[in-house]
Amino acid sequence: MRRCIRNPKNQLSSFHTLNHHHQLQGNIIHQHVTHNNTHILHNLARLYAARNQIELARHVFDQIPEPSVVLWNTMIRAYAWSGPFQEAIHLYHRMLQLGVTPSNFTFPFVLKACSALQAIQVGIQIHDHVLTLGLQADVYVSTALVDMYAKCGNLFEAQTIFDSMLHRDIVAWNAIISGFSFHVLFNQTMHLLAQMQLAGISPNSSTIVSVLPAVGQANALCRGKAIHAYSVRKIFSHDVVVATGLLDMYSKCHHLSYATKVFNTVNQKNEICWSAMIGGYVFCDSMRDALALYDDMVLMHCLSPTPVTLASILRACAKLTDLNKGKSLHCYMIKSSINLDTTVGNSLISMYAKCGVMNDAVGFLNEMITKDTVSYSAIISGFVQNGHAEKALLIFCQMQLSGIDLDSATMIGLLPACSHLAALQYGACCHGQSIVRGFTADTSICNAIIDMYAKCGKIHFSRQIFDRMHKRDIVSWNTMIISYGIHGLYIEALSLFHELRASGLKPDDVTLIAVLSACSHSGLVAEGKYWFSSMSQDLNISPRMAHYICMVDLLARAGNLDEAYSFIQRMPFQPDVCAWGALLAACKTHRNIEMGERVSKKIQLLGPESTGNFVLMSNIYSSVGRWDDAAHIRSIQRHQGYKKSPGCSWIEISGVIHGFIGGDQSHPQSASINNKLQELLVQMKNLGYQADSSLVLHDVEQEEKEQILLYHSERIAIAFGILNSSPSNPILVTKNLRICVDCHSAIKFMSLITKREITVRDASRFHHFENGICNCGDFW
DNA sequence: ATAGGGTTAG
Numbered sequence: 001m002r003r004c005i006r007n008p009k010n011q012l013s014s015f016h017t018l019n020h021h022h023q024l025q026g027n028i029i030h031q032h033v034t035h036n037n038t039h040i041l042h043n044l045a046r047l048y049a050a051r052n053q054i055e056l057a058r059h060v061f062d063q064i065p066e067p068s069v070v071l072w073n074t075m076i077r078a079y080a081w082s083g084p085f086q087e088a089i090h091l092y093h094r095m096l097q098l099g100v101t102p103s104n105f106t107f108p109f110v111l112k113a114c115s116a117l118q119a120i121q122v123g124i125q126i127h128d129h130v131l132t133l134g135l136q137a138d139v140y141v142s143t144a145l146v147d148m149y150a151k152c153g154n155l156f157e158a159q160t161i162f163d164s165m166l167h168r169d170i171v172a173w174n175a176i177i178s179g180f181s182f183h184v185l186f187n188q189t190m191h192l193l194a195q196m197q198l199a200g201i202s203p204n205s206s207t208i209v210s211v212l213p214a215v216g217q218a219n220a221l222c223r224g225k226a227i228h229a230y231s232v233r234k235i236f237s238h239d240v241v242v243a244t245g246l247l248d249m250y251s252k253c254h255h256l257s258y259a260t261k262v263f264n265t266v267n268q269k270n271e272i273c274w275s276a277m278i279g280g281y282v283f284c285d286s287m288r289d290a291l292a293l294y295d296d297m298v299l300m301h302c303l304s305p306t307p308v309t310l311a312s313i314l315r316a317c318a319k320l321t322d323l324n325k326g327k328s329l330h331c332y333m334i335k336s337s338i339n340l341d342t343t344v345g346n347s348l349i350s351m352y353a354k355c356g357v358m359n360d361a362v363g364f365l366n367e368m369i370t371k372d373t374v375s376y377s378a379i380i381s382g383f384v385q386n387g388h389a390e391k392a393l394l395i396f397c398q399m400q401l402s403g404i405d406l407d408s409a410t411m412i413g414l415l416p417a418c419s420h421l422a423a424l425q426y427g428a429c430c431h432g433q434s435i436v437r438g439f440t441a442d443t444s445i446c447n448a449i450i451d452m453y454a455k456c457g458k459i460h461f462s463r464q465i466f467d468r469m470h471k472r473d474i475v476s477w478n479t480m481i482i483s484y485g486i487h488g489l490y491i492e493a494l495s496l497f498h499e500l501r502a503s504g505l506k507p508d509d510v511t512l513i514a515v516l517s518a519c520s521h522s523g524l525v526a527e528g529k530y531w532f533s534s535m536s537q538d539l540n541i542s543p544r545m546a547h548y549i550c551m552v553d554l555l556a557r558a559g560n561l562d563e564a565y566s567f568i569q570r571m572p573f574q575p576d577v578c579a580w581g582a583l584l585a586a587c588k589t590h591r592n593i594e595m596g597e598r599v600s601k602k603i604q605l606l607g608p609e610s611t612g613n614f615v616l617m618s619n620i621y622s623s624v625g626r627w628d629d630a631a632h633i634r635s636i637q638r639h640q641g642y643k644k645s646p647g648c649s650w651i652e653i654s655g656v657i658h659g660f661i662g663g664d665q666s667h668p669q670s671a672s673i674n675n676k677l678q679e680l681l682v683q684m685k686n687l688g689y690q691a692d693s694s695l696v697l698h699d700v701e702q703e704e705k706e707q708i709l710l711y712h713s714e715r716i717a718i719a720f721g722i723l724n725s726s727p728s729n730p731i732l733v734t735k736n737l738r739i740c741v742d743c744h745s746a747i748k749f750m751s752l753i754t755k756r757e758i759t760v761r762d763a764s765r766f767h768h769f770e771n772g773i774c775n776c777g778d779f780w
Numbered sequence: 781a782t783a784g785g786g787t788t789a790g
Contacts, residue, residue: 209781210781212781213781240781241781242781243781244781244782245781245782246781247781247782248781248782270781271782272781272782273781273782274782275781275782275783276781276782276783277782278782279782279783280782282783306782306783307783307784308782308783309782309783310783311782311783311784312782312783312784314784315783315784341784342784343783343784344783344784345784346784346785347783347784347785348784349784349785350784350785353785372784372785373785374784374785375784375785376785377784377785377786378784378785379785380785381785381786382785407785408786409785409786410785410786411786412785412786412787413785413786413787415787416786416787442787443787444786444787445786445787446787447787447788448786448787448788449787450787450788451787451788473787474788475787475788476787476788477788478787478788478789479787479788479789480788481788482788482789483788508788509789510788510789510790511788511789512789513788513789513790514788514789517789517790544790545790546789546790547790549790550789550790578790
């Protein structure tokens with residue numbers, strides 16, 4: 001050591017032998033040379049920079065009184081190469097402050113940092129500087145400018161500079177091509193690729209690698225194959241980087257067999273290549289293959305998963321709702337102290353949310369050191385997906401308090417939360433924010449807004465949004481058709497379906513569910529049967545269980561109980577509780593005890609899945625006065641441990657949502673609500689209202705029935721609404737279950753007495769009461 | 781070269 005210091009000329013060679021473990025030694029040496037000469041410091045800084053030890057390089061650099069331009073460039077390049085990019089720009093600015101004139105080598109590096117940060121304002125300043133120094137003709141500088149403008153999104157300026165270049169080498173061509181490819185302007189990218197070849201320059205592997213993502217995103221399989229063939233001819237298709245690009249392109253084109261073929265040709269597969277293949281399987285919904293390949297990578301090939309690998313594989317667990325696998329991966333990450341970056345953390349949150357364990361999702365969110373928009377959005381969507389819209393809104397408040405801004409994906413979580421809650425005022429706020437922030441250019445956002453207005457009872461607003469959209473996808477049409485359906489506007493629903501067919505867009509399986517249920521609710525048996533047979537024959541959509549259930553509903557609702565029964569038995573699927581449940585509901589409507597009993601037995605054989613069906617059967621017995629049988633069914637239900645989920649209704653008044661469960665007396669205004677209900681009951685009875693005997697458990701007095709029914713949650717919510725809103729305002733109440741027959745008839749009277757529009761959204765549709773009539777025509 | 785949160789129906 002001492003010998004080295006005494007003989008500084010030997011120092012550099014001794015540094016070459018240093019490795020990470022000897023950094024300390026290196027530091028000691030450089031402390032000793034600090035006061036010697038700047039020439040050595042220059043070399044030392046360059047050496048550290050070349051080794052990517054930026055902090056050490058910076059430490060030395062900062063001690064040099066007047067670094068040469070070359071050294072400034074070295075430092076800026078080091079930062080531009082591997083970040084932090086901001087530091088490259090910072091050094092450039094300091095260089096100018098100190099009066100050092102940048103050279104033509106400075107610009108490509110600092111511009112690269114601008115590209116990485118998408119910092120176009122700084123980029124423009126640098127461009128000005130280039131012009132004042134008269135360096136715009138330099139190939140390297142102009143290429144860097146092209147790259148910066150292209151990456152930052154100003155493709156026009158990039159193209160202008162590129163066109164003005166007298167000499168364009170392959171790097172310049174790659175810069176402009178990768179710019180267009182980066183923004184997925186597929187046609188322009190392909191055009192430039194052709195022009196490049198016309199100019200006599202053959203694309204190299206960098207060119208190929210930069211265009212492949214755009215090919216994949218554009219789903220341009222034929223182009224992709226041509227590029228693959230070109231790569232084979234030029235003998236770089238076996239290069240890991242090219243092969244990774246190729247297999248990613250193939251999987252984005254849903255061509256997994258080619259992707260795996262390319263994958264298998266690579267001899268020296270690295271983690272990126274494995275991750276790309278695993279990601280490809282996940283993209284194509286081949287979750288089992290993704291998991292198998294992951295095991296292969298980690299167990300057989302002893303490679304460590306990178307954050308990218310983990311993000312992909314966690315997504316596979318989420319899609320499979322394989323909580324065990326997801327948890328074991330989480331444990332593995334903790335045990336092997338893999339650095340949990342924010343992306344992986346967000347994948348974990350999403351996995352927990354998709355598996356329905358929101359406690360774990362929120363628990364992990366709270367542990368996260370750096371939470372971002374995605375973390376919160378995952379939680380918000382998770383709560384909505386798990387049926388806790390109100391918690392989604394609460395988390396959103398927490399997100400705002402923590403200063404993290406929302407983006408359009410957050411909004412796409414918030415809007416369905418408003419839909420579920422029928423929270424019109426929150427929903428309208430979301431709509432407003434979406435306009436202000438420019439989200440409404442996004443089709444998915446508009447779709448969510450259409451759904452929100454429809455579920456909040458404002459179907460006309462939905463249609464306005466739908467009509468004004470620039471671009472509609474199949475979800476837009478489906479949402480609008482379904483919205484008409486739940487509002488009982490079946491003519492509009494079916495006519496929109498015909499418009500969709502005329503528009504040239506292909507209906508999908510969801511469209512047909514919407515159409516079939518529209519037919520079923522409006523009693524259009526023949527039309528429903530027609531579309532059911534047509535969907536597989538003409539529209540090339542194979543019917544799923546849900547479609548069969550729609551058909552059962554269609555037949556049974558119209559009174560064709562026997563036909564529905566045999567339809568269920570002929571289904572190509574094992575009939576489930578829902579299929580039988582649809583028939584059972586119709587048995588109740590059509591008071592067919594014999595069929596009801598048969599169906600009820602089938603359901604009981606299927607096991608403990610549905611409670612509503614027990615209630616239904618019990619009600620069927622009660623409706624014909626067979627109280628003992630009704631009680632027996634209820635006792636089986638109790639005996640087997642089924643619990644009826646409580647009826648719950650809510651109403652939004654002045655932006656506050658008030659919720660009530662059946663018999664609820666806990667609201668501060670409970671006394672006046674009760675008075676209102678009693679007062680209404682008297683008036684209703686004067687007009688001929690009679691409590692429906694079939695709905696309440698057997699052998700209680702009429703008086704008592706009235707009182708039980710009086711406090712069904714929807715009635716409490718309506719009374720609350722009457723008391724707390726001006727008479728000109730319509731009332732919208734939302735209920736978690738289906739409305740009961742008695743409430744349905746009572747609300748008709750209430751609308752007549754109070755002369756108010758009352759809308760109830762129950763679990764299946766809207767009931768719009770006005771002047772004693774409901775728009776469902778008592779058929780629901 | 782690979783990666784995270786996202787709209788409709790049941």
